[in-house]
Amino acid sequence: MSAVVTETRGQYRRSRGEQVGLFLRGDWWRIVLLGLFLVGGIAPLVMAFLISLKTIPQFARQPFALTFPLHWENYGFAFEIVLEFIKNSMIVSGVTVLGVLLLASLSAYAFGILEFPGRQVLFYLVLSLMMVPSAMTLIPSFVLVKDLGLMNTYWAMILPWIASGQVFAMFILRTFFESLPKELFDAARIDGASEWQGYWRIALPLSKSMLGVAAILNILGTWNNLIWPYLTIQKQALLPLTPGLWAYQTEYFTRYGLTMAGLLIGSIPLVLLFIFTSRWFVAGLTSGAIKV
Amino acid sequence: MAVKEMPALPNAAAQAVDVQERKKPLGRRIYEGRVAYTMLAPTFVFLLVFMYYPALLGLYRSVFKWAPGLDSDFVGLGNFIQLFTKDRVFLSSMDNMLQLAAWYVVSTVGVSLFIAVLIHRLRGGRTQYTFRLGMILPVVIPAIVPLMLWKFIYDVKVGPLNAILTWAGLESWTRAWLADPNVALYAVMLRNFPWVDGVAILILLAGLQAIPYEIVESAMIDGATEMRRFWSIELPLIAGQIKLITVLTIMWGVQEFTAVFAMTQGGPINSTMVPGMWMFFNAFRINKMGYASAIGVVLFLLTLVLTLINMKYITTEEY
Numbered sequence: 001m002s003a004v005v006t007e008t009r010g011q012y013r014r015s016r017g018e019q020v021g022l023f024l025r026g027d028w029w030r031i032v033l034l035g036l037f038l039v040g041g042i043a044p045l046v047m048a049f050l051i052s053l054k055t056i057p058q059f060a061r062q063p064f065a066l067t068f069p070l071h072w073e074n075y076g077f078a079f080e081i082v083l084e085f086i087k088n089s090m091i092v093s094g095v096t097v098l099g100v101l102l103l104a105s106l107s108a109y110a111f112g113i114l115e116f117p118g119r120q121v122l123f124y125l126v127l128s129l130m131m132v133p134s135a136m137t138l139i140p141s142f143v144l145v146k147d148l149g150l151m152n153t154y155w156a157m158i159l160p161w162i163a164s165g166q167v168f169a170m171f172i173l174r175t176f177f178e179s180l181p182k183e184l185f186d187a188a189r190i191d192g193a194s195e196w197q198g199y200w201r202i203a204l205p206l207s208k209s210m211l212g213v214a215a216i217l218n219i220l221g222t223w224n225n226l227i228w229p230y231l232t233i234q235k236q237a238l239l240p241l242t243p244g245l246w247a248y249q250t251e252y253f254t255r256y257g258l259t260m261a262g263l264l265i266g267s268i269p270l271v272l273l274f275i276f277t278s279r280w281f282v283a284g285l286t287s288g289a290i291k292v
Numbered sequence: 293m294a295v296k297e298m299p300a301l302p303n304a305a306a307q308a309v310d311v312q313e314r315k316k317p318l319g320r321r322i323y324e325g326r327v328a329y330t331m332l333a334p335t336f337v338f339l340l341v342f343m344y345y346p347a348l349l350g351l352y353r354s355v356f357k358w359a360p361g362l363d364s365d366f367v368g369l370g371n372f373i374q375l376f377t378k379d380r381v382f383l384s385s386m387d388n389m390l391q392l393a394a395w396y397v398v399s400t401v402g403v404s405l406f407i408a409v410l411i412h413r414l415r416g417g418r419t420q421y422t423f424r425l426g427m428i429l430p431v432v433i434p435a436i437v438p439l440m441l442w443k444f445i446y447d448v449k450v451g452p453l454n455a456i457l458t459w460a461g462l463e464s465w466t467r468a469w470l471a472d473p474n475v476a477l478y479a480v481m482l483r484n485f486p487w488v489d490g491v492a493i494l495i496l497l498a499g500l501q502a503i504p505y506e507i508v509e510s511a512m513i514d515g516a517t518e519m520r521r522f523w524s525i526e527l528p529l530i531a532g533q534i535k536l537i538t539v540l541t542i543m544w545g546v547q548e549f550t551a552v553f554a555m556t557q558g559g560p561i562n563s564t565m566v567p568g569m570w571m572f573f574n575a576f577r578i579n580k581m582g583y584a585s586a587i588g589v590v591l592f593l594l595t596l597v598l599t600l601i602n603m604k605y606i607t608t609e610e611y
Contacts, residue, residue, distance in 0.1 A: 031414070037407060047441070107331060116322070117322050135588050136591060259440075266437065270434060
């Protein structure tokens with residue numbers, strides 16, 4: 001019986017020989033199946049990479065397999081254009097996420113830690129926004145941004161995205177703040193700390209990982225937005241990555257080597273971000289914070 | 293009430309403090325909450341300007357025939373009546389949206405559940421970790437990239453899909469996938485094969501790993517098979533996660549039109565039109581802003597109803 005128990009759980013450290021044994025005894029078909037899913041998911045990217053090294057005649061002759069010589073200069077060409085988009089995206093998503101974290105953590109502190117008349121009502125006012133689809137606010141927001149004279153500026157993206165992004169971030173952070181021991185804040189108050197100090201010196205330092213989670217989810221959202229920048233930014237020099245890649249692909253559509261190189265370069269920044277923050281990422285998605 | 297939580301105070305004393313607090317006049321309590329209001333102020337300024345105001349304006353504009361710069365005519369529910377009685381494109385777009393959303397739910401839940409269980413059953417800790425990472429990694433590829441790649445895969449002349457069909461001797465099956473009104477919706481629907489959704493997989497995997505191992509162990513000792521373990525133990529215990537993914541996917545499916553926008557713009561002959569895209573088209577291509585606002589309101593009501601159904605009937609119980 002005990003054999004069943006130890007074998008079905010991958011929780012013990014095993015030697016290489018034991019691992020090979022496990023593989024042969026039952027893991028192999030699972031690994032093959034999972035591998036197929038991975039390969040299927042990655043196949044389009046591999047295809048993009050193979051095509052990205054071709055000139056137009058090479059593509060016409062042999063579209064999918066490798067053709068020599070390899071034309072790495074496609075990347076140089078694409079890089080010059082896409083770099084501008086990446087820079088814009090970093091500015092816009094970066095400023096947005098800072099604004100979101102600041103506003104959301106302040107309001108989460110007020111809702112989660114402090115006591116004041118109207119707390120419930122105000123909280124439900126924010127909660128109700130979760131039900132408003134972005135489709136409903138799209139047109140009036142567009143008219144508003146236009147009337148404010150923000151068209152073709154970074155602010156056309158940053159300000160509305162701070163407003164919409166902070167709602168979800170606030171929910172995550174509030175749930176987390178509420179889970180902190182109240183005694184921490186009471187002790188600080190007794191020692192004469194103001195609420196601002198409680199916020200800055202206790203709540204924020206304790207919630208670094210949650211702030212990281214909220215930040216990453218927010219960045220993913222703004223980074224992938226296509227429709228809103230498409231509407232509000234007509235100057236190519238200000239386009240962020242997602243609408244930028246779309247415009248770029250439309251412009252060079254039949255020069256497949258260039259378009260594929262551009263798409264691949266555009267994928268790099270978030271992959272880098274992920275590599276440095278994957279711990280928060282996985283923790284955030286599995287911690288139950290998503291359940292709100 | 294912060295004081296109430298303090299364990300040091302006996303219950304009666306805590307209540308006394310509580311009553312004392314509550315007896316304070318409202319003005320006094322509001323004054324004492326000034327820090328909280330200051331902390332909330334920036335949030336509410338942003339929400340008022342960029343969320344509440346546009347949302348209410350959207351409601352208001354939906355009862356007008358309105359184009360920016362022109363006079364607006366009050367038409368009451370005229371826009372909505374026209375949407376549901378005369379607008380063939382809108383009605384078929386609702387139908388398309390339902391088909392897409394249904395497919396998104398089936399593929400997301402089905403495939404993710406399959407993969408999550410496979411990963412969970414892996415016995416090697418390192419392989420488990422590797423595959424978990426491998427499944428979540430595609431989440432950080434900008435969403436526009438797979439959309440553009442699939443647009444290329446479906447291309448009639450140079451796309452690999454037609455190349456593969458030709459190579460397999462199925463030349464009669466090749467077609468202009470995104471330009472043929474009979475298949476374009478399905479082409480949009482089936483993009484991203486094999487439909488690996490890293491976020492859903494992680495949520496389900498977390499649910500599976502939270503199941504106390506004693507439960508599984510005792511079932512195994514009683515001779516439960518792998519299938520039995522899945523159907524009778526794991527599936528009921530991760531029902532909460534499955535519901536969560538279902539609800540999130542439906543809500544997303546109702547509003548989503550980025551994929552359609554990037555791949556087909558609703559064409560050919562409106563065969564891939566979804567309500568969000570139709571709203572966009574009305575507002576920004578033919579300048580019928582009031583009419584488009586009405587579509588936005590319909591989407592809002594749909595989301596509202598779904599949320600209420602979700603809150604009322606689908607509560608997530610913990611075990």
